[in-house]
Amino acid sequence: MKTEDVIQFSIRATLGYPTRTLLMILAMSIGVASVILLTALGEGARRYVTREFSSLGTNLLIVLPGRSETTGGHPPLVGGTPRDLTLEDALSLTRSSAIRRVAPITVGSAPVSWKYRDREVTILGSTSELFEIRDLSMAQGRFIPSGDPTRGAAVCVMGYRLKKELFGNQSPLGEWTRIGDRRFRVVGVLAKKGQSLGLDMGDVVVAPVASAQALFNTSTLFRILVQANSRDAIPKAKKAILGIIRERHEGEDDITVVTQDAMLSIFDRIFTALTLSVAGIAGISLAVAGILIMNVMLIAVSQRTTEIGLLKAIGAPGRQILRLFLAESAILSLIGAAFGLILAFFGTWALARAFPSFPITVPVWALGAAVGVSLLTGLVFGVLPARRAAKLDPAQALSRR
């Protein structure tokens, strides 16, 4: 029997029983679609987090006050704050040859006003080095000037959205705004860059670190961003940071240094595992579809007993009957998988429209795996019914009407 005839015969057989065919195709397509959609969501989450961390800048190390309880590069989840990080701590780090740039960060919240408009805004105190470290860009004007970081000038840079809210279409350059109880002159507006680490750079004001510390009446830092000279210099920079701070903190290791790579690889692992596990959970629906296929094919075999007997009588060996029934479940699985792909396509399209900032993407391996697994499911669960058909006693089958 020719392969094309096997396929054609099986397709005719599936069309002969439209209800059961539709049922099986539906089950299989839901299974395939859910595997693809959930995988796409997991992969989207992984990309989202990776993008967030990458947008922090390159070769980045983050110095946090407080010693991490766990070893390795985790941020401190539990841990005291024995000694604060100071601006002097940050500036002393430039001593190391492995370190290219240092940006101390202090964070607070204060009302920002211009004329009669005002808003509560996150204030980021830092130095001019933040511009390169965070890979920022300007929409208008320039960034806060370099110079002695311990002497804060009364200038500030604002995010593009805040600028729009306070100034509308007017240029804010050179204007004096009030932040808390002080006055700052606007020297620049940040270009649109999106979120990073949950902090929306469109909605912040960046001021010189000393001015921000004075504004919030503090001498401590929230964290220090350090840029190593190169990717290879990151471990050396980390060692240098730990050494310099230990020296300054009287031999105490009371800081945590997190490297961007470490965070990235941790999140990458977490989200890859997450993607695989949701894909596995969705795979259960494929198994359910497989069991359904098996049952429906078993019913088909008993419904078509005389047909099988007849095929044997006109010269089909058991092997051939097995092939015909396996082809039938494979074809049903593949049609189901095709509909599943279409379903998943519309699903991702709808999700992408509903959440435009979420990078939902279907990994190519998930497409292949979903179709492959559905075909495999159809074949594996089709074996039992097909074998039953192949073993049928034709004499007995044909004695019935």
Place this chain on the structure above:
Amino acid sequence: MIHLVGIKRVFQVGDEAVHALSNVNMTVDAGEYIAIMGPSGSGKSTLLNIIGLLDRPDKGVYRLEDMDTTDLTDDQQASVRRHKIGFVFQFFHLVPRLTAAENVELPLILAGVEPAERRSRVQAALSALGLSGRAKHRPDQLSGGQRQRVAIARATIMQPRVILADEPTGNLDRTSGKNVVQSLEDLNRKGMTLILVTHDPDLGSRASRKVVMMDGRISEDTGAS
């Protein structure tokens, strides 16, 4: 052509052994026309199934065209059925979702014949049985007599040596039954061996040889040598 020696077939039904055939001996020459008669349950269908290689005897030797069929594999048996034997059944056994032409085409598909050749052979077979106008009809759109003639076309499309017809008129009225038997007799006149199971004494007397069965044995055989 067909040699049956000491054929025995026992079915186990629960604890009881049903002797469907016990010690059946029969020889059939090529081109014969045989009617097998006998009461229901006497083993006629079982005998036909064994001749058609749909069933195997528990004991005895069956030689078909000088070939011992005892040791044939499933594939070899199927090949013999495909090329040498044509079955016609009481309940027609047409595939309901296929048209008349497609039902007739099935043996050719199983044999791997090219589509172009398939079409012309199916057409010829249908018109030989007066079914040209019914090629595209499905079985439920055909009368009983037409269905049985489609089944005959299917049984003969591979030009088999033997036609085995198990009560082919059992489900038909007299007129269409007669029609069907005439179609079978036409084939016999062209050289095909015809073995026909029937309850109808009139039909039985048309055959050149009559075999009567009783309790799994041949009780009368007008052609036994």
